[in-house]
Amino acid sequence: MSAMIGEEQSVIDLELQRARIAAASVVDPEIPVLTIEDLGVLREVRRGPDDAVEVVITPTYSGCPAMNLIALEIEMAVERAGIENPRIVTVLSPAWTTDWMSEPGRAKLEKYGIAPPVGKASRRALFGEVAVSCPKCGSEQTERISEFGSTACKALYRCLACREPFDYFKCI
Amino acid sequence: MTQVLFDYTLRLADTSLILGHRLSEWCGHAPMLEEDIALANLGLDLIGQARSLYTYAGEVEGRGRDEDALAYLRDANEFRNILLAEQPNGDFAVTMVRQLLFSAYMHPFWFEMCRSTDETLAAIAAKSEKELAYHLRHSGEWVIRLGDGTDESRRRVIDALAALWPFTGEMFETDPVDTALIAQGVAVDPLTLKETWDETLDHVFEKAGLARPDDGWMQSGGRSGRHTEHLGFILADMQFLQRTYPGATW
Numbered sequence: 001m002s003a004m005i006g007e008e009q010s011v012i013d014l015e016l017q018r019a020r021i022a023a024a025s026v027v028d029p030e031i032p033v034l035t036i037e038d039l040g041v042l043r044e045v046r047r048g049p050d051d052a053v054e055v056v057i058t059p060t061y062s063g064c065p066a067m068n069l070i071a072l073e074i075e076m077a078v079e080r081a082g083i084e085n086p087r088i089v090t091v092l093s094p095a096w097t098t099d100w101m102s103e104p105g106r107a108k109l110e111k112y113g114i115a116p117p118v119g120k121a122s123r124r125a126l127f128g129e130v131a132v133s134c135p136k137c138g139s140e141q142t143e144r145i146s147e148f149g150s151t152a153c154k155a156l157y158r159c160l161a162c163r164e165p166f167d168y169f170k171c172i
Numbered sequence: 173m174t175q176v177l178f179d180y181t182l183r184l185a186d187t188s189l190i191l192g193h194r195l196s197e198w199c200g201h202a203p204m205l206e207e208d209i210a211l212a213n214l215g216l217d218l219i220g221q222a223r224s225l226y227t228y229a230g231e232v233e234g235r236g237r238d239e240d241a242l243a244y245l246r247d248a249n250e251f252r253n254i255l256l257a258e259q260p261n262g263d264f265a266v267t268m269v270r271q272l273l274f275s276a277y278m279h280p281f282w283f284e285m286c287r288s289t290d291e292t293l294a295a296i297a298a299k300s301e302k303e304l305a306y307h308l309r310h311s312g313e314w315v316i317r318l319g320d321g322t323d324e325s326r327r328r329v330i331d332a333l334a335a336l337w338p339f340t341g342e343m344f345e346t347d348p349v350d351t352a353l354i355a356q357g358v359a360v361d362p363l364t365l366k367e368t369w370d371e372t373l374d375h376v377f378e379k380a381g382l383a384r385p386d387d388g389w390m391q392s393g394g395r396s397g398r399h400t401e402h403l404g405f406i407l408a409d410m411q412f413l414q415r416t417y418p419g420a421t422w
Contacts, residue, residue: 063220
């Protein structure tokens with residue numbers, strides 16, 4: 001009897017697994033080299049109380065305009081994987097942090113020309129500066145042009161060595 | 173309990189929305205492109221926070237009002253934002269001083285709110301605290317740059333401080349709505365933020381070579397629906413579409 005219960009529990013929910021793979025493949029519309037899994041925006045894929053597939057996501061910033069599009073794209077990706085009417089659940093807690101960004105994600109970001117977040121979010125200084133390396137030439141001789149870049153999550157920097165401007169993914 | 177929690181959440185939502193809307197007015201008009209983008213980003217954060225707060229306020233109220241109903245279908249005397257938030261953008265110095273006075277208060281406010289016994293407010297706080305840290309740094313650096321800049325930028329920042337200082341007292345007021353929720357560990361007691369607010373501003377003023385204005389007459393009323401004449405114009409602009417074409421979507 002106990003063996004049977006064990007067996008039942010170990011049955012893999014294949015549909016859920018397919019939903020997870022589909023959801024994890026969705027990319028950030030602003031940074032198409034990163035998936036929502038790389039970013040840490042995808043929190044969980046689970047069964048809701050009514051057995052429907054639920055995809056749990058968390059916004060990077062409160063007002064991030066990409067969230068609506070990301071939710072829509074998850075819905076389409078999961079439906080393409082053959083799962084009908086998935087539910088997208090947005091949670092605020094725990095609050096998203098750049099610490100959740102995966103190592104492959106950081107590497108992809110740098111290769112794409114965006115400097116990945118430096119250091120840990122918990123140790124950010126209010127009026128201090130961090131040394132951000134240029135994603136093009138690697139120099140640490142860079143300066144911040146503006147705290148806010150083309151999206152809420154980025155700041156604008158300039159490399160003093162190769163003179164190229166670049167985006168920096170802010171530590172938050 | 174439900175009524176005070178609704179009132180409290182609505183005040184926070186209205187303040188974030190109105191200041192967010194004010195910042196959005198700079199879009200396409202800022203002194204340079206980078207700053208245009210920065211101001212839009214600050215506004216976006218605040219409007220995002222307002223959306224979460226309105227949604228929660230609507231749930232607490234339980235009368236079926238969603239974020240849009242609360243933002244677009246109330247009149248000026250029903251808005252509960254602090255007066256500082258609705259003050260006109262003026263010149264760039266006024267906008268940056270307003271942002272500094274607000275962010276130096278709201279950053280520690282959200283930090284404390286993370287420990288609220290209300291789970292939803294604590295969750296909204298955890299996101300907002302991170303965002304406000306950047307707003308504070310950005311506005312603080314600008315006030316230093318303007319105060320320590322040219323005679324012209326210095327004159328403007330001094331004028332802005334003098335004009336906006338009388339609106340700062342309202343941030344530290346408490347009424348029965350606040351005290352009821354402070355007692356339950358839901359709300360933050362604003363008086364506990366005063367020391368941090370003072371320290372942050374003194375730090376900026378010292379670096380900027382600016383004198384801290386004297387505390388004199390403090391203007392208040394926004395939190396109970398008595399507003400300056402400016403709010404009506406914001407609402408006329410912001411609510412026009414929903415008032416003219418109720419329920420319009422696109």
